[in-house]
Amino acid sequence: MTQRAIDTEDKAARRAAILRAARQLYVADGYQIPSVARIAADAGLAKGTVYLYFRTKEEIFVALLAEEFAGLIDDANAFFSGDFSPADLPGFIGRYVEYLDTHPELLRLDAMAYSVLEQNLPEAQLRMFKLELTHRLVEAGKRVDMALSLPAGRGTQLLMRTYALTRGLWQSLDYPPAMKAVLAAPEFAPIRPDFRTELLAALAEYWRGALTA
Amino acid sequence: MTQRAIDTEDKAARRAAILRAARQLYVADGYQIPSVARIAADAGLAKGTVYLYFRTKEEIFVALLAEEFAGLIDDANAFFSGDFSPADLPGFIGRYVEYLDTHPELLRLDAMAYSVLEQNLPEAQLRMFKLELTHRLVEAGKRVDMALSLPAGRGTQLLMRTYALTRGLWQSLDYPPAMKAVLAAPEFAPIRPDFRTELLAALAEYWRGALTA
Amino acid sequence: MTQRAIDTEDKAARRAAILRAARQLYVADGYQIPSVARIAADAGLAKGTVYLYFRTKEEIFVALLAEEFAGLIDDANAFFSGDFSPADLPGFIGRYVEYLDTHPELLRLDAMAYSVLEQNLPEAQLRMFKLELTHRLVEAGKRVDMALSLPAGRGTQLLMRTYALTRGLWQSLDYPPAMKAVLAAPEFAPIRPDFRTELLAALAEYWRGALTA
Amino acid sequence: MTQRAIDTEDKAARRAAILRAARQLYVADGYQIPSVARIAADAGLAKGTVYLYFRTKEEIFVALLAEEFAGLIDDANAFFSGDFSPADLPGFIGRYVEYLDTHPELLRLDAMAYSVLEQNLPEAQLRMFKLELTHRLVEAGKRVDMALSLPAGRGTQLLMRTYALTRGLWQSLDYPPAMKAVLAAPEFAPIRPDFRTELLAALAEYWRGALTA
DNA sequence: TATGAATGAGTTTTCATTCAT
DNA sequence: AATGAATGAAAACTCATTCAT
Known part of the structure; x- marks a missing residue:
């Protein structure tokens, strides 16, 4: 990858290589x-080259997060696009959990977001990130509103709360590899349910409560 | 602080000064x-002195977290100690939110827990921390079980999910000071509800769903 | 060992415990x-107590070295005390090597002496150490002179050169435990003869040359 | 030294500056x-730059030692290269002592080798250092074998013992600057012969004994 | 005498970022 | 555009020594 990326396509490829x-x-x-x-080494580039595509290191990880969130929201959007009846809700939750399961880095990157990225990122970049995220979220919320005949804004609210429960459970239940063996001991059973099962159950409870008059 | 902490009480005071x-x-x-x-400087001590009270820097912050969590759980315990009927649930949620409101550093420290502490902390210390936490949580869960006539273990589950929703919402809605002005703009309204209000509403929904047959 | 060492005997015991x-x-x-x-911990004393017996840490190790050297020289003295004919020389060398073999820390401490202790030790202390050592060495040299009918001073010279060859070989042939496995490979054979064998051979050669007209 | 060392030659110069x-x-x-x-300051570089040329501090000093030893052995090799008769031996010893005299840091660095470097150096680096040293030494030994018609391996042995005697005498006779004045006193005369004279005499004795049937 | 709490100087190494080439 | 050499700030932790008790 010693050649120069002249046209837009090459540039996008470089950027993607860095993110990958x-x-x-x-x-x-x-x-x-x-x-x-x-x-840089892993992307086959020189260190300086990375800074031609991202102004700071944080920017790289924010871009990564943006990608991850976009994927998650798009997937939800796809679900709510077609015909949808409230009875399909369990299907939505199942698919949502499934998506998270197949994208394991999403929640891990997310846990880093609050404590690390948001503190060091220049305001302008954080703003952009949040703005894009908001747009996508609101858009998805609207689809939920329609699908479930909810008042305007309610869908966005439900999605935010859904994600809040998700990230909160993840951080409570995920452990560094070294800890897993330790926590396998029976005295830790109460704090070690399977994340996926737990999330499914908790979301079912939440949505039930949320949609109950 | 040239005075020496000889007896246990003085030592505890030094420890507390470091934590503070x-x-x-x-x-x-x-x-x-x-x-x-x-x-060290802030506590009026020399750097080396800090290491007489805590073996590593992480240990300081784990101690801080343990204190915070203990306070939160104790408060919940206090609530469920006396007579309690399911009708008092809103009161519990209200008090819980109130407690968080008056202990603003709790959730901020918590956000650090997953991403920083668990990665660097020696296994033995993390284990101790988690074990103590689990004990307190399970104990509180039992009181919930009794108060609400729930099957064994259900109270712990509810508390964990409650806290998960809490920490998730916090991380979605809390921003560094510099960002607050920026996000006051109307286009961010959907992602900027007041944390306290949002948490109250979300927990009400969750508990309603959880306790509904 | 919480009691106080009042009389001289107790003090000597404390000192010995520290050295041990x-x-x-x-x-x-x-x-x-x-x-x-x-x-201090190993000697069953508090840190501060060590400084009642030795002014600095270096002083401890110098005292240790002095002990070691005294033992070595005394042993040589003992050998040359009785009747001795030049024909007994191999016996002397054998006994000398034997002594080193049964006092493995001597040469290791010695290797530290030049590079570490002599640099940090206050002049007065180094002076004392060297003076005592010189006295013992000269004394032993005199016995060698007598035993072998050598001109005055020659025995001291022979002993110094003998020890020089010893310490030099040791430093060339001794390795940290971690290296021993590595150096067991055949390509290192030339620099890995057995110390004891090598020392015996080298000393035999040296003394032969030294006593040959 | 804000200039950048791009080509190999410039890099070697930087490396040399650090070693110097x-x-x-x-x-x-x-x-x-x-x-x-x-x-770094002395070399006119920033601290971080040093780590572009050496992975650890120990690596610097091992490189220094390797240079010193290589110089010494090469000099010996040069001597034994041409025609050589056993009668030239005093010439060899003289030149060897001369070389040490004109490279005063060699033996001082060497004293550091045993006690400091071998303890802290990663195994792989120590291995490389020792391997190179062994190769050079064995090579030189072979030349000695030929020059003096000795059985294979004997030359290497003689060189090792020669160097052992050298380093041992050095450590016995060299003192930190502060000590020199002190030891000038007459009571220390027996342990203060001139290193050069002493080494010449001792080596002559050793080689005489070694080459005598 | 004995203790052990307190001190704070001292050092290696990493790494994001810049900028000469 | 791309490179990679150079920078230097930053930070945890150790440990000999002191001295109040």
């Missing part, structure tokens, strides 16, 4: 943010 | 973990 | 100089 | 290993 390397290393390293040097 | 300094700096610094040097 | 602990830890730690805290 | 600074400071500091910060 960042994601892969983040996961491989046990969810420690990798150094720029490693990301 | 750590907590205060963490909040003042915009939720960045402060350096040991700053903690 | 220092020697033992030095050997146990793979020849790293242990911290004063560990020495 | 390290050597000079080691000697100037009274044979204490200097901090990386001081080495």
Whole structure:
């Protein structure tokens, strides 16, 4: 990859390579943010080149998060696009959990977002990220409103609360690899239910409460 | 503070001074973990002295977290101690939210727990922390079981899910000071409801769904 | 050992306990100089107490070295005390090597002497150490002179050169435990003869040359 | 030195500058290993730059030692290269002592080798260092074998013992600058012969004994 | 005498970012 | 555009020594 990326397509490929390397290393390293040097090496680029595509390291990870969230919301959108009746709700929840299950880095990156990224990111970039996210979320909320005949804004609210429950449970139930063995001991059983099962149950309860008059 | 902490009481005071300094700096610094040097200076001690009371920096913050959680759970316990009828549930939720409101650093410290502490903390210390937490939680869960005539274990489950929703919402709705002005703009309204109001509403929905046959 | 050491005997016992602990830890730690805290703990004393017996940490190790050297020289003295004919020389060398073999910390402490102790030790203390050593050495040299009918001073010279060859070979042939496995590979054979064998051979050659007209 | 070392030659110059600074400071500091910060400053580089050329501080000093030894052995090789008769042996010893005399840091660095480097150096690096050293030594040994018609391996042995005697005498006779004045007193005369004279005499004795049937 | 609490100097290494080439 | 050499701030932790009790 010594050649120069002249046209837009090449540039997008470089950018994507950086993001891919960042994601892969983040996961491989046990969810420690990798150094720029490693990301660059993994993407087959020089360190300086990374800074032609992202102004700071945080920007890389924000872009990653944006991608992840976009994927999650798009998937929800797709579900609510077609015909939908309230009876399909369990199907939605199931698919949502399924999506999270097949995108394991999403919730891990997310846990980093609050405590690390938002603190160091220049305001303008955080603003952009949040704005895009809001747009997508509101858009998805509207579809929920329609699908379930809810008052305007209610869908967005439900989705936010759904995601809040999700991220909260994840952080309560996910542990670093080294801890897993330790927590397998029976005295920890109460705090070690399976994340997926727990999330399904909790979301079912929440939605039931939310949609009950 | 050239005086020496000889007896147990004085030592506890020193320990408390370190924790106080750590907590205060963490909040003042915009939720960045402060350096040991700053903690020591703030506590009026030399750097080395801090290491007489805590083996590592992480240990300081784990102790802080343990304190915070203990306070929260104790408060819940107190509520469920006396006579309690299911009709008092809104009162419980209200008090819970109130407690969080008067202990603003709790959720901020908590956000650090997953991403920072669990990665760096020696296994033995993390284990102790989790074990104590589990004990308290299970104990509180039992009281909930009794108060609401629930099957064994259900109370713990409800409390965990309640806290998950809480921490998830907090991370979605809390922003660094610098961002608050930016997000006051109307286009961000959907993602900027007041945390307290939002939490009350979301918990009401969750508990309603959870306790509904 | 909480009692106070009032009389001289008790004091000597304390001092000896410190030296014993220092020697033992030095050997146990793979020849790293242990911290004063560990020495104190191992000797059953408080840290501060160690400083009642030795002004600095270096002083402890110099005292240790002095003990070791005294033992070595005394042993040589004992050998040359009785009737002695030049034909007994191989016996002397054998006994000398034997002594080193049964006092494995001697040469290890010695290797530390030049590079560490002599640099940090206050002049007065180093002076005392060297003076005592010189006295013993000259005394032993005199016995050698007599035993072998050598001109005055020659025995001291021979002993110094003997020890020089010894310490030099030791440093060339001794390795940290971790390296021993590595150096067992055949390509290192030339630099890995057995120390004892090598020393015996080298000393035999040296003395032969030295006593040959 | 804001200029960048792009090509191999410039890089070698940087590396050399670091080594030069390290050597000079080691000697100037009274044979204490200097901090990386001081080495960098002395070499006109930033601290981080040093780590572009050496992975650890120990690596710097091992490189220094390797250079010194290579120089010494090469010099011996040069001597034994041409025609050589056993009668030239005093010439060899003289030249060897001469070389040490003109490279005063060699033996001082060497004293550091055993006690400091071998304890902290990663195994792989120590292995490489020892391997290179062994190769050079064996090579030189072979030349000695040929020159003196000795059985295979005997030359290497003689060289090792020669160096052992050298390093041992050095450590017995070299003192930190502060001590020199003190030891000038007449009572220390027996342990203060001139190193050079002493080494010449001792080596002559050793080689005489070694080559005598 | 004995203790052990307190001190704070001292050092290696990492790594995001810049900028000369 | 791309490179990668150079930078230097930043931070945790150790430990010999002191001295109040």
